[in-house]
Structures are given as C-alpha cells and as structure tokens.
Amino acid sequence: MADSTDLPAPPLLGADDLGRVVDRIAHQLIEKAGSSLADLVLVGIPTRGAPLARRLAARVEAFSQQPVDVGSVDITLYRDDLRRRGVRALEDTRLPEAGIDDRLVVLVDDVLFSGRSVRAALDALRDLGRPRAVQLAVLVDRGHRELPIRADYVGKNVPTARSQSVKVKLAEVDGVDSVTVEDA
Amino acid sequence: MKRHLLEAGDLDRDDATLVLDTAAQIEAALAGREVKKLPTLRGRTVVNLFYEDSTRTRISFELAAKRLSADVINFSAKGSSVSKGESLKDTALTLEAMGADGIVVRHGASGAPHRLATWVKGSVVNAGDGTHEHPTQALLDAYTIRQRLGRLDGVRVAVVGDVLHSRVARSNVWLLSTLGAEVTLVAPPTLLPVGVGSWPVTVSYDLDAVLPTADVVMMLRVQGERMNASFFPSAREYSRRYGLDARRMAALPDEAIVMHPGPMNRGMEIAAEVADSPRSTIVDQVGNGVSVRMAVLYLLLGGAPE
Numbered sequence: 001m002a003d004s005t006d007l008p009a010p011p012l013l014g015a016d017d018l019g020r021v022v023d024r025i026a027h028q029l030i031e032k033a034g035s036s037l038a039d040l041v042l043v044g045i046p047t048r049g050a051p052l053a054r055r056l057a058a059r060v061e062a063f064s065q066q067p068v069d070v071g072s073v074d075i076t077l078y079r080d081d082l083r084r085r086g087v088r089a090l091e092d093t094r095l096p097e098a099g100i101d102d103r104l105v106v107l108v109d110d111v112l113f114s115g116r117s118v119r120a121a122l123d124a125l126r127d128l129g130r131p132r133a134v135q136l137a138v139l140v141d142r143g144h145r146e147l148p149i150r151a152d153y154v155g156k157n158v159p160t161a162r163s164q165s166v167k168v169k170l171a172e173v174d175g176v177d178s179v180t181v182e183d184a
Numbered sequence: 185m186k187r188h189l190l191e192a193g194d195l196d197r198d199d200a201t202l203v204l205d206t207a208a209q210i211e212a213a214l215a216g217r218e219v220k221k222l223p224t225l226r227g228r229t230v231v232n233l234f235y236e237d238s239t240r241t242r243i244s245f246e247l248a249a250k251r252l253s254a255d256v257i258n259f260s261a262k263g264s265s266v267s268k269g270e271s272l273k274d275t276a277l278t279l280e281a282m283g284a285d286g287i288v289v290r291h292g293a294s295g296a297p298h299r300l301a302t303w304v305k306g307s308v309v310n311a312g313d314g315t316h317e318h319p320t321q322a323l324l325d326a327y328t329i330r331q332r333l334g335r336l337d338g339v340r341v342a343v344v345g346d347v348l349h350s351r352v353a354r355s356n357v358w359l360l361s362t363l364g365a366e367v368t369l370v371a372p373p374t375l376l377p378v379g380v381g382s383w384p385v386t387v388s389y390d391l392d393a394v395l396p397t398a399d400v401v402m403m404l405r406v407q408g409e410r411m412n413a414s415f416f417p418s419a420r421e422y423s424r425r426y427g428l429d430a431r432r433m434a435a436l437p438d439e440a441i442v443m444h445p446g447p448m449n450r451g452m453e454i455a456a457e458v459a460d461s462p463r464s465t466i467v468d469q470v471g472n473g474v475s476v477r478m479a480v481l482y483l484l485l486g487g488a489p490e
Binding site: 078090092 | 185202205206209210212213216217219221222223224252482483486487488
C-alpha cells in the first residue's frame with residue numbers, strides 16, 4: 001500500500017462543487033442586484049477571474065433570462081509591487097461597448113488574499129469610467145488581508161496559513177476544475 | 185529582456201514577440217478611454233537625450249513615457265553644456281546623478297548608445313545612432329505589418345531606397361528576419377552598404393521586378409543632408425527608377441501595404457497620391473509608435489532592477 005503522504009491532497013472543491021458554488025453566487029447576484037440587474041457588468045481579473053466572470057454571466061443569464069455584459073481588466077500596469085516582482089506579459093483588457101459608466105460593476109477574481117490585486121483593479125476601473133457601484137465576487141477568500149477590502153460574494157471561506165498556497169484550476173485555462181490548498 | 189535596447193539584434197524572437205504583444209495589450213487597454221494614462225512608471229525618470237534634432241521621435245518617446253506616468257526630462261544638445269564642450273560621458277554621469285532610470289538617446293555617431301550603456305546603471309534605449317540602428321522604429325514597423333496583414337512569418341517585405349544611410353533599414357532587416365519575414369533590399373548599387381552580401385536578405389536593383397510579389401513596400405527617405413557624393417545622377421532619375429508612384433503601386437498584390445518611416449519627400453521617393461492612399465500605413469505607424477515605445481519602456485523599466 002502506498003504511503004499516505006504520497007497521495008495528493010484531496011481537492012477542497014471538485015468540478016461539481018465548483019459548479020454549485022458558481023450557481024449560488026449567480027443566484028445571490030440576481031437577488032442583491034434586483035432591478036439593477038439590467039445594468040450589471042461582470043468584470044473578471046485575468047488570468048482566472050476572466051473565465052470565472054464569463055461562467056457567472058452565463059449562469060445569471062440562464063437563471064434570470066436577461067443578457068449580462070462581461071469584460072476583463074488586466075491589472076498588471078496598476079500593480080504596486082512591479083518593482084519587486086518584475087515585469088510580466090500583459091493580458092486582455094476588454095470592456096463591453098456600453099462601458100461601465102453609471103452601471104453596477106462586479107469584479108470577479110478566483111482568490112482573495114492580500115487585497116492588493118483588488119485595489120489595483122479599483123484603480124484601473126477609475127480610469128475606465130465611473131460605475132454607480134462596484135462589488136466584489138471571489139471563488140475563495142483565504143484571509144490575510146493587507147488592505148481594508150472585503151468581498152460581497154464569497155464562494156468559500158478557506159482559513160489558511162500564510163505559508164500555504166491556494167491553487168484554483170479552471171477548465172478554460174488548466175483543462176480541469178478544482179481548488180486545492182497546498183503546503184509550501 | 186536585456187536591460188538595454190541598443191539594436192534590433194538584442195531581441196530574440198520571443199522578446200520581439202513579447203514587445204509586440206505588450207504593445208497590442210496596451211493599445212487595447214487604452215482604446216476609447218478618456219484618461220489615456222497608466223500609473224505603471226510613477227516615480228521613474230526618463231531622460232530624452234537628443235544630440236540630433238528629431239521632433240517626431242522625441243515626441244513619441246515623451247508621450248509614451250508620460251502615458252506611463254514617468255517623469256520626463258528633455259535634453260537637447262543645442263544650447264546645453266554640450267555646446268560648451270561637455271563630453272557624452274560627463275553628460276551621462278550628470279543625468280545619472282540626477283536619478284535617471286532610463287535614457288533614450290539619439291546621436292549622430294553610430295555606436296554612441298553602446299558606449300553610454302557601459303557608463304550608466306539605468307536602461308538605455310537607442311532612438312537612432314548615426315547610420316547604424318533605430319530599433320523602436322523597426323518594432324513599430326513590425327507591429328504595423330502584423331496589425332494590417334495579421335502575421336509576420338513569411339511576409340515578403342521590399343525595403344526600397346537609401347539603404348546605405350538608413351538606420352531604419354538596418355534595424356528592420358534584423359528584426360524582420362528574426363520574426364520570419366523575407367526581406368528584399370531594392371536600391372541603386374551605390375546606395376547599398378559594403379557587406380550586404382552577409383545580411384539575411386536578397387538584393388535587387390529593379391523595383392518593377394520586385395513589386396508584383398511584395399506584401400509590404402517600405403520606402404526609405406532620401407536623406408538629402410547625407411547626399412554628399414554622387415550616389416545617383418539626379419533626383420529626377422532616382423525618382424523615375426526607385427520612386428513609388430500610382431502606376432507602380434498598381435503592380436502590387438491587392439492586400440499589399442505601403443510604409444514610410446517619415447518624414448517624406450513627397451514627389452521624390454513617394455508620390456503624394458500613394459502616401460495618401462488607403463494602402464499607406466504612414467499615419468498608423470505614427471500612432472503605433474507610441475504604443476510600441478510604451479511597451480519597450482514598461483518592459484525595460486517596469487520591473488525590479490537586476
């Protein structure tokens with residue numbers, strides 16, 4: 001029999017769980033947005049926030065029978081840690097044609113950690129227009145915030161140690177849906 | 185990426201593609217915005233060190249740096265301590281002492297940016313040195329070709345005119361061949377450099393023979409200020425053999441485009457009706473220059489110093 005330490009950690013969320021979590025957030029969005037649903041724009045933060053936003057939009061459309069605008073905003077050029085981490089290739093920034101002015105923008109990301117990515121995304125949004133309100137939806141909130149930022153929609157709260165890392169895989173990017181916590 | 189961009193040969197295929205992709209992402213990110221400004225290089229200082237006049241290149245670099253929120257200092261040799269006899273090295277050390285993170289240099293002497301790069305800690309970008317190289321011009325040309333034709337691999341590019349004095353031609357030859365394009369130089373024998381046989385290009389003296397198979401025709405400016413010897417019999421003769429007029433343009437394949445790095449001598453190397461035709465990318469090239477230079481400045485100055 002194989003030593004149990006050789007086995008990979010079981011995923012925190014499998015493909016089915018992930019689907020259910022996305023469905024739940026979609027329902028919460030519809031409930032909370034209410035009559036503002038027509039103004040809703042889901043804006044994903046690349047890499048994995050972007051496909052997540054598209055999935056969420058598809059589910060909101062399915063449940064509400066209303067079309068939902070989707071976009072993505074690359075935050076690399078707004079990061080405050082470029083000088084420490086070095087440059088990286090940029091990813092897509094695409095907004096719906098109608099823009100984001102006076103609309104309800106929900107930022108979508110896979111993991112909420114220090115909050116610095118969200119701060120960068122807020123700065124980017126400010127340059128792109130003036131939304132009526134901005135909310136935040138994340139698949140996993142792992143804690144350890146360094147800024148006063150919290151999510152409006154959380155798929156799963158996962159208490160972690162700083163040394164651990166949360167790995168989100170999505171079929172669009174990684175070929176498989178899963179969330180795992182790994183020790184460093 | 186290396187720390188400096190001194191010549192097109194500094195970029196391998198991956199680096200060159202990264203610059204072009206980054207420029208495309210920056211252009212997409214800024215499209216349709218009221219605030220065309222990013223905070224990426226806030227607190228960094230870029231010096232435009234221009235020993236030769238070049239309003240368009242300087243403005244393009246200045247706009248690129250400002251759109252990335254860098255502080256920009258324009259240093260022109262005229263009326264500065266250079267006219268009092270200060271050397272390039274002393275000027276460079278002064279600028280470095282003032283905290284320049286990046287130096288964009290245009291110099292009449294081929295190789296000056298290479299020397300500069302050995303003296304300073306910041307990044308050096310060659311904005312044209314003598315008859316040697318002008319790498320960001322080649323990058324913006326490659327970007328424009330990719331934008332119009334959708335690819336660079338296998339694209340047939342004819343570079344026409346004064347190759348001998350053209351740093352634009354030299355940089356384009358190296359960059360385009362790195363990116364898989366096939367370059368043909370078309371010029372009178374007197375305007376081809378010695379050693380062109382070792383370049384990754386084919387050479388032709390007959391523009392009419394090359395046009396029917398060209399995807400891109402890149403016209404070079406006839407540099408009147410460098411025509412200090414009898415390179416060709418007369419302007420009229422040159423224009424007749426190597427100028428691009430409407431008749432010649434008609435010989436091009438349907439999708440082919442016409443490029444020119446500017447400033448143009450209308451009626452000399454390029455006819456006005458060609459320059460203003462929908463095939464001409466001359467205005468696109470200027471706009472793309474800003475995006476490409478933003479990409480270069482971001483990739484060289486954005487990250488941690490090594």
